[in-house]
Amino acid sequence: MKIFSLYNIKGGVGKTTTAVNLAYLSASEGARTLIWDLDPxxxxxxxxxxxxxxxxxxxELLGGRPDPQSALRMTGFPNLDLLPADITYRHMETQIDHQSKPLLALQRILKPLQKQFDHVFVDCPPGIGMVAENVFHMSDVLLIPLIPTPLSLRAYNSLVQFLxxxxxNRLQVLPFFNMINDHKPIHRVVTRNVFGKHPxxxxxxxxESNIIEAMGVKRSPVFSYARESQEATAYRNLWNEIKQRDARRTRTPAPV
Ligand SMILES: Nc1ncnc2c1ncn2[C@@H]1O[C@H](COP(=O)(O)OP(=O)(O)OP(=O)(O)O)[C@@H](O)[C@H]1O
Ligand SMILES: [Mg+2]
Known part of the structure; x- marks a missing residue:
């Protein structure tokens, strides 16, 4: 079971949108896929x-009662199951602190599902508390969506220093740009600088796209209603690149 977590200290950068589309792609290729909505x-x-x-x-989830198996829901898409959110996740930071081994709390929840799924996509809440530390500990790959602005890079640098x-070291960190708008000079400048120096x-x-934003109205991955769009192709390219990078493990992250 390989765990891919969509994470950023910052909110509103595309963690959820990307998690849903990548999990759909993974499942559509036949991998038994779970998406965990970890955000209240x-x-x-x-x-x-x-x-x-x-x-x-x-x-109860942290205590292993009930078995996480009974909390799983089908999504209607073949091979794609969901471990849903719950409003009580807002207490997760403090409840993790009360566990005997706080850093292993989330890993313990997924353990009974290990043989059942090939890929898990975790949609993380923003922030850098105990939930985030658990995510760093249990994940194989940390996928970090970034909007190309200086403040976004600043938050990324803080994260890299923290890691x-x-x-x-075990964690593979893969940042990528989301919501790029070619008409915005700042986006052009930031992406050019980063791509040149940070492989x-x-x-x-x-x-940045209305088709992607429409997910909120359609309530489904872009592939359900815009399969042939450039946006669908962009997500396919992203997923293919992640799999290739995943196969040949890459560099240690450094501040940009
Ligand atoms: N590529 C994109 N083009 C246009 N809109 C986008 C794109 N990606 C995400 N959005 C929109 O931006 C908003 C934030 O996206 P999303 O919810 O995925 O971010 P998030 O990082 O999960 O946010 P949060 O930190 O609140 O969980 C949503 O309204 C979403 O529809
Ligand atoms: Mg989100």
């Missing part, structure tokens, strides 16, 4: 038309 906002659950609710909430200090960044970019 429940946006992934909303996109996939599943009620954001877990019986017993965060406390280097924590010696999170750790994925070359595939996701454009």
């Amino acid at each position: 906002q429940g946006s992934t659950s909303y996109y996939l038309c599943v009620k954001p609710s877990i019986k017993g909430g965060t406390k 280097v200090k924590r010696r999170a 750790i960044f994925l070359q595939s970019i996701i454009p």
Whole structure:
């Protein structure tokens, strides 16, 4: 079971949108795929038309009761299941602190599902508390969507410094740009500078697009309603590049 987490300290950068589309692609290729909506906002659950609710909430889930198996929901897409959000996830930071081994709390939840899934996509909430530390600990790949602005890069640099200090060497960090708008000079300048100097960044970019934003209305991945669009192709390219990079493990991240 390989765990890909969509993560950024910043909010509103495209974690959920990307998680849903990549999980769909993974499942459509036949990989048994789970998407975990770890954000109390429940946006992934909303996109996939599943009620954001877990019986017993965060406390029971962290305690292993019930088995996470019973919390899984089908999405209607072949090979794609969802571990939904629950509003009580808002207490997760403090409840993780009360666990006997706080850094392993989220990993423990996924453990019984290990043989059942090939790929897990975790849609993380923004922030850098204990939930994030758990995500760094349990994930194989950290996928970081960034809007190409100086403030976004600043947040990315803080994260890289944090990971280097924590010696999170096992974790493969793959940043990429989302919501690129070629008409914005700042986007052109930032992407040109970063691509020239930082090969750790994925070359595939996701454009700013009304078709992608429409996911909120259609409540489904872009492939359901715009399969042949450039946006669908952009997500396919991104997923293919992630798989290639994943196969040949890459560099340690450095500040940009
Ligand atoms: N490439 C894109 N083009 C246009 N709109 C986009 C794109 N990616 C995401 N959005 C829109 O931007 C908003 C934020 O996206 P999303 O919810 O995926 O971000 P997030 O990082 O998960 O946010 P949060 O931190 O609140 O969980 C949403 O309204 C979404 O529809
Ligand atoms: Mg989100």
